[in-house]
Amino acid sequence: MPERHVIVKAEVGLHARPAATFVQTAAKAALDITVAKAGGKPVNAKSILGVLSLDVRQGDTVVIRAEGEGAEELLDRLAEIASAP
Amino acid sequence: MSGTLQGIGVSPGAGFGPAHVMSRAVPPPPADVPHGGDAGAERDRALLALERVAADLQERGERAGGEGGKILQAQALMARDPGLSDGVAELVRAGKSAARAVYEGFGRYRSMLAEAGGYLGARVADLDDVRDRALAVLEGRPVADAPPAGAEPYVLVARDLAPADTALLSPDQVAAFVTEEGGPTSHTSIIARAMGVPAVVACPGATAVAPGTPVLADGSSGLVRLAPSGEEVSAARGAAAARRAALAAVTGPGATADGHAVPLLANIGGPQDLADALEHGAEGVGLYRTEFLFLGRAEAPSAEEQEAAYLEVLEAFPGGQVVVRTLDAGADKPLAFLPPPGEEPNPALGERGIRLLRLHPEVMETQLAALARAASRSTAVLRVMAPMVATAEEAALFAAACREAGLASAGVMIEVPSAALRAADLAAEADFFSVGTNDLAQYAFAADRQVAALAALHDAWQPALLDLVALAAAGAAGRDRPCGVCGEAAGDPVLACVLVGLGAASLSMSAPALPAVRAALARHSREQCRLAARAARAAASPAQARDAARAHLPGLSGLGL
Missing domain, CATH: 3.50.30.10 (Phosphohistidine domain)
Incomplete structure (x- = not known):
């Protein structure tokens, strides 16, 4: 399954505005998308509560996975949001 | 009733x-009352309620805009959360009523957020609000x-x-x-x-x-x-109308009846507050809380964005004074890009204000440079002050940073009792003082500002607080430095007279408080203010202090105060 490993650079981690932007972008796609902390249990990337409950801090690595038509482009966009400083 | x-x-x-x-205090829906039997219809009812709440929050968020709007938009995302709706649907399948399923569905995330603490812990209140709105829809109650x-x-x-x-x-x-x-x-x-x-x-x-x-x-x-x-009702309305008329009769710069000038300034959070300040006759800004520019952002605003915001405020008061407080982060105003270095069991006593800026000098330097550039493009007199200064050494450090940036006037907030007690030492380093009575009370009385049960200790008439203000003013006067007051206390017209009597050189408050303070000062001489201050400090309790001061301020009755 196509995936991206991304180091979260935002000081706020994957919380607050970065989390909202990430979830809003994921929710617009028709694909199933998951996000997990490296080695952790994946959650639905379209769930703000799921993403928040991962408690991703600055410097953590997350793994984003999606499969299907347009998955590569979508993963690139999500990786960009997750890695934005 | x-x-x-x-x-x-x-x-x-x-x-x-x-x-x-x-x-908002609604009892949880009962756990032992199952739904009527049609699980599909019950699930749809639950999901429809969540969608209605989401649409409402989103619409309100768009109308509100600003920080409040962002909170509402984030809440709308929670109400539309697919993980939440899956959980709710599953609970309904297991026999729970729609309301109970919503209650329990939120509960799973609630405990997760509460356990994480910090930023996530603070989202619990937002989540509870969404839950209570959905429950109100389901139970046919009006949304609170x-x-x-x-x-x-x-x-x-x-x-x-x-x-x-x-x-x-x-x-x-x-x-x-x-x-x-x-x-x-x-x-x-x-x-x-x-x-x-x-x-x-x-x-x-x-x-x-x-x-x-x-x-x-x-x-x-x-x-x-x-x-x-x-x-x-008509008596109360009449008194309020008489008061408004008496207030409207006094205009112009702040001064006592015998002509001692006391500049009356506005506390603002940004350019959006300027219209209100000007409308109420503010002579300048006594407290520009710059943290509102930084709050809720992933990274610090750029030097250019800061300069534009500062310049907009300076240009509203050509030739007037504008006192800017540098970023006061930490405690109840945490910033994502300025994390405290470690876990803080008591953030109000932790790395906040100037302490946090010492850890992140680049943030302070960028802000001071942006302020200096804005000042060079305006005729307003810019004064810059640091929050939470406790020692003369901190005051000296801040003053040096301001001089380095090319700023002419560097002051300190007096909000830690140690700063008031050693005001003379601080006055040797700083160009001016501004007493922040809210935090000064919090630290002097060891009483958290957020705890309602301790409100009596936050009464600004507490004689101990008046003593600290007097100490700060005397320390400043010894070095010919002005000492203003910018806490909420300055906006109480009776207390404002007392503060002037204690030696406050200027008063800064939220804009709507300005007319009453202007009128109260105009009706009393500086000597009357001094006598009122002396009487208040001689009292043993806040109520006695207020009564003792009022006895020396006969002009108040004409204002309905």
Whole structure:
């Protein structure tokens, strides 16, 4: 399954505005998308509560996975949001 | 329902209207009452309620804009959460009623957020709000929200109010605020004064008032009358009108009756507050809280964005003074890009204010440079001050950073008792002082500002607080440095006279408080203010201090104060 490993650079981690932007972008796609902390249990990337409950801090690595038509482009966009400083 | 409740008046004026009670304390739906049998229909009912709440929050968020709007938008995302709706659907399949399923579905995330603490812990209140809205829809109760403006303004009664509650309110729809919790410096008090709406806080029994009961709230005395007579209402309204007329009669720069100038300045959070400040006759800005530029952002605003915001404020007061407080982060205002270095069990006593800026000098340097560039493009007199300064060494460090940036005037906030006690040492390093009475009370009385039960210790008439203000003013005077006051205390017209008597050189407050303070000062000489200050300090309790001071301020009665 196509995936991206991304180091979260935002000081706020994957919380607050970065989390909202990430979830809003994921929710617009028709694909199933998951996000997990490296080695952790994946959650639905379209769930703000799921993403928040991962408690991703600055410097953590997350793994984003999606499969299907347009998955590569979508993963690139999500990786960009997750890695934005 | 009749009778009287007593709270603390925090925003003067008389407000009368039917009580609108915002009650958020709803008992959990019973666990042992299953749904009627059609699991599919019950699930749809639950999901429809969540979608209705989401659409409503999103729409309100778009209308509100700003920080309050972002909170509402994030709440809409929570209501539309697919993980939440899957969980709710599963609970309904297991036999739970829609309401119980919603309650338990939220509960799973609630405990996760609460355990994480910090930023996530603070989201619990947002999540609870979404849950309670959905439950209200399901149980056919009105959503506990402030109603929109109607024919008659109402008295908004609540346990306490959060920024999301007040984001969309306008002064036309609210006659008064009455809250069971909160204190003179809580969100409700600050928003009420900013809106110019009468308010009574820390009022026990308020949320037990039956909805629709006619309520007369006196934001000066703190008295709340239920079902008052027509005469009582017209007397209160008459007093409020007389007061407004007396206030409107005094205009121009602040001064005592014998001509001693006391510049009257406005506390602002950004350019959006300027119109209000100018309308109420502010001579300048005494406290520009720059943290509002930084809050809720993933990274610090650029030097250019800062410069533009500072310049906009400076240009509103050509030739006037503008006092800017550098970023006051930490404690109740955490910033994502300025994390404290470690776990802080008590953030109010942790790395905040100048302490945090010392850890992140680049943030302070960028801000000071942006301020210096803005000042060079304006005719206003810019003064810059640092928050939470405790020692002369910190004052010297800040002054050096300001000089390095090319800023002419570097001052310090006096809000830690040690700074007031050693004011003479600090005055040797700083160009001016500004006393922040809210935090000074919090630290002098070891009483958290957020704890309503401690409101009495935050009474700015506490003689110990007046002593600290006097010490700060005397320390400044010894070096010919001006010492202003910029806490909420400066906006109390009676206390304002006392502060001038203690040696305050300028007073800065939320803009709607300016006319009453201007009128009170204009009716008394500097000597009367000094006598009032001396009498207040000689008293043993806040109530005695207030009474003793008033005895020397005969002009107050003509203002209805």
